[in-house]
Amino acid sequence: MPTIPPAESDWQTGKTLPECTQYMLEHEVACDVTFLLGETKEQVRAHKVFMISRSPVFSAMFCGPLAETQDSIPIPDIEPEVFRILLRYMYTDQAGFEADNVAGVIYAAKKYSVTGLSEACRQYLSDNIDVDNACAILHTANTSEEEVLFKNCFSYILENGEKCLQSSSFCEMNRQCVEKVIKADDLKACELSVWKALVRWAEAECKRQGEATNDENLRQAMGDLIYRVRFFGITAETVAKIITANSILSGCEKAGIFRLCLGAIDVFEPFSTKPGRSTMTTVCCDRLEYDPSDGWMCDRGWEDVISFTVSAPVILRGITLYGCENSHSQYTITTNIADATGSILLTDERKVDSSSDERTFDIIFQQKVELKSSILYTLTVLIDGDKTGSGHRGKTSVKVGDVTVTFSNCAGSDNGTNVNEGQIPSLIFETFP
Secondary structure: OOOOOHHHOOOOOOOOHHHHHHHHHHOOOOOOEEEEEOOOOEEEEEOHHHHHHHOHHHHHHHHOOOOOOOOEEEEOOOOHHHHHHHHHHHHHOOOOOOOOOHHHHHHHHHHOOOHHHHHHHHHHHHHOOOOOOHHHHHHHHHHOOOHHHHHHHHHHHHHOHHHHHHOHHHHHOOHHHHHHHHOOOOOOOOHHHHHHHHHHHHHHHHHHOOOOOOHHHHHHHHHHHHHHOOHHHOOHHHHHHHHOOOOOOOHHHHHHHHHHHOOOOOOOOOOOOOOOOOOOEEEEEEOOEEEEEEEEOOOOOOEEEEEEEEOOOEEEEEEEEEOEOOOEEEEEEEEEEEOOOOOEEEEEEEEEEEEOOOOEEEEEEEEEEEEOOOOOEEEEEEEEOOOEEEEEOOOOEEEEOOEEEEEEOOOOOOOOOOOOOEOOOEEEEEEOO
């Protein structure tokens, strides 16, 4: 038994019960049990009576039919610092954990059924979720079987998906949590971010397993998780530049993903064909006002052409066209997007039914077109069918969100489309977050 320093011989005087019990714990006064904590088997001494009074597990350990008789009791799965926090709570009702050890504390509290400390940890984690620690908390909630905490944290991650995927704590999650996050339909993150996060997680997993972080081992670490990435929502250009630029994917997988990007959704079963998720905001760039006094002839094979630039990178998702002037008509619509060099970025052809009940209708492209700032793009639309409505009083410049779209005339327009009038009233963009 440790000797009490003379200056502290009256340590009980004027003290509360928690203060006295804490003193006995910290100074090992009359301790009667020793624990060997963690892999290092560090000794921590305590008092059976306090542990029995606060924990049914310790009560069974010391008083049950199979009571512990060893002088030193090993607890290899709990670190000394965490166990001391557990003891302090049992002695004083004071938690005292911090962000970097709360995961271990909640594990210890649940293991020994110290419910008050479990609740304190749970509340602390719920109150302190942010983009940097959300994934780590989700992992803790999963391994600790904390269903309510898991649900709250999972909702937070989905809502803040883009930033949570980029956090270092994403790489700390177990496979089960990673899969749950990246397969969620309402995860607010673009598919490229999902892919990059999965690569980073695989690198961390290789290090945890003591494996080299080469492409072969990364693919092995990913396993079936790779099929949760919705490559169908990534442009073919991005796939070529980033996704298939290394040897993580096999040749067969690369071919399958390219076919997915080109719309062949039934040819490569293992990969998801769900629409890509995105944090981008869909906005409509309206450049024309409806002109009730005029119509647009669409039966002469004339192309409507307009050029434009954008002030910041955006994705062109589609266009809006004026509908028919008759009660009902069907149109064949061919759309091309070209850059300043004349390279075709998109060709889209389809048949569309139009009703006079709808003044306009949208054409949403199957393929997203990534537009860069300050580059002149040319939009060409060939509409084959009956006469449609038209627009006038066109705007040269339109600001949508943080992006300014500037329109200019194009000599290639056969049907008279220009800045002031035309058949293409709006462009549909997705703006980057």
